[in-house]
Amino acid sequence: MNTLITNNQTTNFHNHLEDLLKTCNSFIFNVAFINFSGLQLLLDSLKTLEEKGVKGKVLTSTYLNFTQVEALRKIKEFKNIELKIYDSSLSNIGFHSKAYIFEFDEVYEILLGSSNITASAFKTNIEWNIKTISKKEDLFLNDVLNEFKALWNSSYNASEEFLLEYEKFKKNQEFQKVFKVSDINSSNTLNSNYMQKQALQKLQDLRKKKQIKALALAATGTGKTYLAAFDVKTVRPKRLLFIVHRENILIKAKQSFEKIIDKNFTCGLYTGNKKELDKNYLFATVQTMSLNYEIFNKDDFDYIIIDEAHHVVSNSYMKVINYFKTKFLLGLTATSNRMDGESVYKVFDENIACDITLNDALENSLVTPFHYYGISDINSIDYSNIDISKVDEIARVLNVNKRVDYIVEKMNFYSHSGSKRKVIAFCVSKKHCLYMSEQFNKKGISSTYLLSDNSISKREEAIKNLEDDTNSLEVIFTVDIFNEGIDIPSINTVLMLRPTSSPIIFIQQLGRGLRKYKNKEFLTVLDFIGNHNKAYLIALALAGNKIIDKESIKISVQNNFANMQNVFIKMDEISKQRILEQITNQNFNHIKYLKEQYYKFKEILENKRVFLLDYLHYENMLCPLAFISHSKSYIEFLSLVEDNEHLKQICKDEVFIKAIRFIDYLLPIKRVYEFVILKYLLSNKSIDEKIAFKILGKYLNKINKETIIHSFNFLNQNYFDKAQVSRYLKLVNYENNKLTKTKEFEAMLLNNEYKKIFEDSIDYGIMRYEKEFEAKDYGLPFLKLFAKYNMLNIAQLCNFNKIHSSFRGSGFLKYQDDFFLFINLEKEKFSKSSYYDNAFLSKDTFTYQSKPSTAQDSVDGNKLINNKKLNIKLHIFVRKFAQVDKKTQGFIYLGLANTIKYEGNKPISTTLKLETPLSNKLYEEFTKVVD
Known part of the structure; x- marks a missing residue:
C-alpha cells in the first residue's frame, strides 16, 4: 500500500519520519542535502536510537555545496551511525536522491520523494513523498537496497580531513559570489512584505475616508520602519518629521528611509548634536523636538511619524503632536501597552493600520x-x-x-x-x-x-x-x-x-x-x-x-x-x-483560572487599571470575553477579583449595571452598526439615519439603509422579549425617525467614570469587530466564512423584524429563502442533539439528519432535499461540543451547502456537500478525538 505524504496543517514529513525512527530495527538515509536546520529536528530521535543500539547509515553529497559541515560533524557524534559523502564534483553528475529506508521484523518501510534533511523540507515546503511497505523478498526492495549499496561503495568516509577541506572550500566560495547590478542599489530589490502590503492598503483606505491618523501594531522585526518609508514614498509629503524615543535607532531609521524614498527628498538629523534644518525629511529625538518645536511653523510638516508610539501619551510627545497641524500622523509600535493610564488607540482616532501578532509574523x-x-x-x-x-x-x-x-x-x-x-x-x-x-x-x-x-x-x-x-x-x-x-x-x-x-x-x-x-x-x-x-x-x-x-x-x-x-x-x-x-x-472558565490570568496580565501592564482595550493586541493569548461571560459585565468581573472598594460601589448602582450589561452582552459584536451609533451618542444627544450613514462610512465599504433602521429598532429593544426588557436598561428612544438618549443614559454619561466604562466597552467592540471583519460587505445575511456565531446572532444578521429570542431552537431555522442548520458533532447524553446523526465524511461532505417530524413531502422537507432546484440557501453552522467546561460553545459558519443525497422519512437522512471545503486543520479538529 502506498501513502502520499505532504506538509499540511495536520501533519508533515517530519512527523512521519519520527514515527518510523521510533520503532525501526535499522535505518538508511540517502539524501542530496543535509542542513543543520533539519538535522537538529532529528537529534532527540537519533539519540534514542543510539541508546537502543539501533544502527544507521547516512549518505549525502557535496552537490551544489548545499550540505553543511556543522550537520555532518553532528552526525559523526553518534556512535551508531555510519556517514559517507558522495562527491559530485568528481563525477560531474547531479546527486538528487531522497530516500529514507527503515527495516522492521517482517517488512521494510520506505519514504521516497522530494524531501532533503532541511527544516523547510520537513515541515513547510511543498513536498511530495510516497511511503511504501515492502516485504523482505520483494523485487522492488532488492532494487532499492542494491542501488543504495552501489552508491555507498563509491562514496567517501566523512573523515575529519575531508570535512576540513570541504569547509575550507565552502568558505572560499562565499567570497566568489557572482556580481549583480542589483547589489549596487539595494533599493531596487526591496519589496513590501505581507504585513506592509496589508497596512499600506489600509492606510490608503483610511485616507480615502478622510482619516488623518493611524497606528501600526506589529511584532518586533516585521518591518514597521520600512512600512512607514513605503507609505511616505506613495504619499510624497513635502516635509516629514520622524520622531523616536531613543537616539540609538535614529540613524537606522534614516538609513531605512534613504533606501526606499525618492532621491529628490533629502534626509537629515535633528538631535542635541546635529540640526540639519535644510533637509526635507527630519529624523528627531523626542527630547530635542519637545524643547525646540516652537521654532517650526505649525504646518511645517505634512506627515509626522511616531516610532515606539506606546510612549505617545507622555507630555513630551503630546505637546509636539498638539502643536503641529499635520496632514497625516502615523504611529509605529510593537505593543499597545498604555503608558500613564491613557489609551494609545485614542491618540490615533482608533484607526489601526495593522495588528500583526507573533503568530501572524511566523x-x-x-x-x-x-x-x-x-x-x-x-x-x-x-x-x-x-x-x-x-x-x-x-x-x-x-x-x-x-x-x-x-x-x-x-x-x-x-x-x-x-x-x-x-x-x-x-x-x-x-x-x-x-x-x-x-x-x-x-x-x-x-x-x-x-x-x-x-x-x-x-x-x-x-x-x-x-x-x-x-x-x-x-x-x-x-x-x-x-x-x-x-x-x-x-x-x-x-x-x-x-x-x-x-x-x-x-x-x-x-x-x-x-x-x-x-x-x-x-x-x-x-x-x-x-x-x-x-x-x-x-x-x-x-x-x-x-x-x-x-x-x-x-x-x-x-x-x-x-x-x-x-x-x-x-x-x-x-x-x-x-x-x-x-x-x-483545567477548567478554563473557573474563576480561579480567570483571576490568575487577569492578575498576570495586570502585572505585565505594571499593575495599572486594566481596560478592555488593553487586551486587544493580546487576544491571541488572553481574551476578556471569558471574564464578561463569568460576571455579566467586565466591570463586575473587576469588582469581583479586585480588592477595590470604589469598583464595588460602582457595581451597586443597579441602573448603571443594567446599562453596561446590555452593552457587554452584545460582545463580541457581529455587525458594527449598533456600536458605532452608541459611540456617537456618547457625545451627542440624538442621531438620525443620515448621520448614521455618514459615520458608518469609516467602518464599512458598503452601508445598508435597511440595516440602519433595523439597528435603530434593535437598540430601541423592539426585538427583545420580556425577560430581556427587564434585564437591560433602555439606552435610547426611537421616535420621529431618530434615536435620542433616554434620560437615564444621559444622566449616567455626566459621570466621567461611567462614561469611560461605556466608552471602553464600545471601543473594544468596534475595534475587535474591525480586526475580525474589516470593512468588507458580507451581504444579507451578514455572515463571514469560518467566523463563530450563535442562533440569536442570525436573527440580527438577517434583519429579522420580530422578537429575536424566537429565532432559536432545534438547530433548524429559516428566514425567507435562507435555511440555517446548526449542527452538533459530538453527542451529549440526554441532549436533543443525541437523536441526530451528523458526521463529516470528507472535507466537503457530511451527513445531516433533519428533525424527527420532518417528512419529504412537507414544505420544509421538500426545500431541504431539493434546495438547489428551489434556490434555497442552506447555511451550515457546526460545533464539535455543545458545552466545554460547562460553557455553551459557539458554532463555526462553514458557508453554503447543497443536498446531494437523501433517504428516509421523519427524519430525513441527507448527505450535504459544502461549497467551500474545510481546511485540513479544521477537518481534523472536527473529526479527531484525543484520548
Whole structure:
C-alpha cells in the first residue's frame, strides 16, 4: 500500500519520519542535502536510537555545496551511525536522491520523494513523498537496497580531513559570489512584505475616508520602519518629521528611509548634536523636538511619524503632536501597552493600520523560524509544594549545580544556527541571574547578566559584545527587561530557565530572538519544563486563540503543532503527557483560572487599571470575553477579583449595571452598526439615519439603509422579549425617525467614570469587530466564512423584524429563502442533539439528519432535499461540543451547502456537500478525538 505524504496543517514529513525512527530495527538515509536546520529536528530521535543500539547509515553529497559541515560533524557524534559523502564534483553528475529506508521484523518501510534533511523540507515546503511497505523478498526492495549499496561503495568516509577541506572550500566560495547590478542599489530589490502590503492598503483606505491618523501594531522585526518609508514614498509629503524615543535607532531609521524614498527628498538629523534644518525629511529625538518645536511653523510638516508610539501619551510627545497641524500622523509600535493610564488607540482616532501578532509574523515568514524543545527538568527540581508566584522560593529550588550541568549539556547537544552561540537566558530573579552567570563562567562559557537597575551603558556594552562574532561573550542572563523593546537581531538561542506563568510573557521572551539576521537560519529555544501545575500555559501560548476549544489544543500538542508555519515544536514525552493531562483537568472558565490570568496580565501592564482595550493586541493569548461571560459585565468581573472598594460601589448602582450589561452582552459584536451609533451618542444627544450613514462610512465599504433602521429598532429593544426588557436598561428612544438618549443614559454619561466604562466597552467592540471583519460587505445575511456565531446572532444578521429570542431552537431555522442548520458533532447524553446523526465524511461532505417530524413531502422537507432546484440557501453552522467546561460553545459558519443525497422519512437522512471545503486543520479538529 502506498501513502502520499505532504506538509499540511495536520501533519508533515517530519512527523512521519519520527514515527518510523521510533520503532525501526535499522535505518538508511540517502539524501542530496543535509542542513543543520533539519538535522537538529532529528537529534532527540537519533539519540534514542543510539541508546537502543539501533544502527544507521547516512549518505549525502557535496552537490551544489548545499550540505553543511556543522550537520555532518553532528552526525559523526553518534556512535551508531555510519556517514559517507558522495562527491559530485568528481563525477560531474547531479546527486538528487531522497530516500529514507527503515527495516522492521517482517517488512521494510520506505519514504521516497522530494524531501532533503532541511527544516523547510520537513515541515513547510511543498513536498511530495510516497511511503511504501515492502516485504523482505520483494523485487522492488532488492532494487532499492542494491542501488543504495552501489552508491555507498563509491562514496567517501566523512573523515575529519575531508570535512576540513570541504569547509575550507565552502568558505572560499562565499567570497566568489557572482556580481549583480542589483547589489549596487539595494533599493531596487526591496519589496513590501505581507504585513506592509496589508497596512499600506489600509492606510490608503483610511485616507480615502478622510482619516488623518493611524497606528501600526506589529511584532518586533516585521518591518514597521520600512512600512512607514513605503507609505511616505506613495504619499510624497513635502516635509516629514520622524520622531523616536531613543537616539540609538535614529540613524537606522534614516538609513531605512534613504533606501526606499525618492532621491529628490533629502534626509537629515535633528538631535542635541546635529540640526540639519535644510533637509526635507527630519529624523528627531523626542527630547530635542519637545524643547525646540516652537521654532517650526505649525504646518511645517505634512506627515509626522511616531516610532515606539506606546510612549505617545507622555507630555513630551503630546505637546509636539498638539502643536503641529499635520496632514497625516502615523504611529509605529510593537505593543499597545498604555503608558500613564491613557489609551494609545485614542491618540490615533482608533484607526489601526495593522495588528500583526507573533503568530501572524511566523505564518507569513516575517521573522526567523524557531525550533522549540520542551525538555523535562531534572528530577531534583520539584515544584509540587511551591507557589510559583513566589520568586525567592523558585530561585532557591533552581540554583542547583546539577541543573547547570544539565542545561549546558542540552545547549551543546542541540547546538545553534551560526558560527558563534548568542544566547538570551530568562531567569526567575536577580539572585538566579547572578548564580547562573557565575556557574557558566566557571564552566568556561563566557556570560554576564543584565537587570533593570543596570546603566544604559552597561546594557549597550553587553549587547555589543554578544553581537560581536570575535568577542567571547556567549550568554546574557536576565529577568524581564528583555521581554519588550530591546533588540538583539543576532540572538540564535533562547533559554527559558523559569516556570511559565503567563502565555504573554512566554511569547514576548520568545520574540526576542526572532528578528531576521544574516546567517541565522533559525532560533533554537530550550524550555526546561518542570512538574509545576502551570506547564499547560506553554501550549496555550504556542497554540494561540485560533482554536475551537481545549480539545483543539490537545490535538496541537499531540501533532507537535504541525499546523504552525515556519516553526518546529517538540516536547519530550514526559512534558507532553503532563501538559495534556493538565489541559484535560483545567477548567478554563473557573474563576480561579480567570483571576490568575487577569492578575498576570495586570502585572505585565505594571499593575495599572486594566481596560478592555488593553487586551486587544493580546487576544491571541488572553481574551476578556471569558471574564464578561463569568460576571455579566467586565466591570463586575473587576469588582469581583479586585480588592477595590470604589469598583464595588460602582457595581451597586443597579441602573448603571443594567446599562453596561446590555452593552457587554452584545460582545463580541457581529455587525458594527449598533456600536458605532452608541459611540456617537456618547457625545451627542440624538442621531438620525443620515448621520448614521455618514459615520458608518469609516467602518464599512458598503452601508445598508435597511440595516440602519433595523439597528435603530434593535437598540430601541423592539426585538427583545420580556425577560430581556427587564434585564437591560433602555439606552435610547426611537421616535420621529431618530434615536435620542433616554434620560437615564444621559444622566449616567455626566459621570466621567461611567462614561469611560461605556466608552471602553464600545471601543473594544468596534475595534475587535474591525480586526475580525474589516470593512468588507458580507451581504444579507451578514455572515463571514469560518467566523463563530450563535442562533440569536442570525436573527440580527438577517434583519429579522420580530422578537429575536424566537429565532432559536432545534438547530433548524429559516428566514425567507435562507435555511440555517446548526449542527452538533459530538453527542451529549440526554441532549436533543443525541437523536441526530451528523458526521463529516470528507472535507466537503457530511451527513445531516433533519428533525424527527420532518417528512419529504412537507414544505420544509421538500426545500431541504431539493434546495438547489428551489434556490434555497442552506447555511451550515457546526460545533464539535455543545458545552466545554460547562460553557455553551459557539458554532463555526462553514458557508453554503447543497443536498446531494437523501433517504428516509421523519427524519430525513441527507448527505450535504459544502461549497467551500474545510481546511485540513479544521477537518481534523472536527473529526479527531484525543484520548
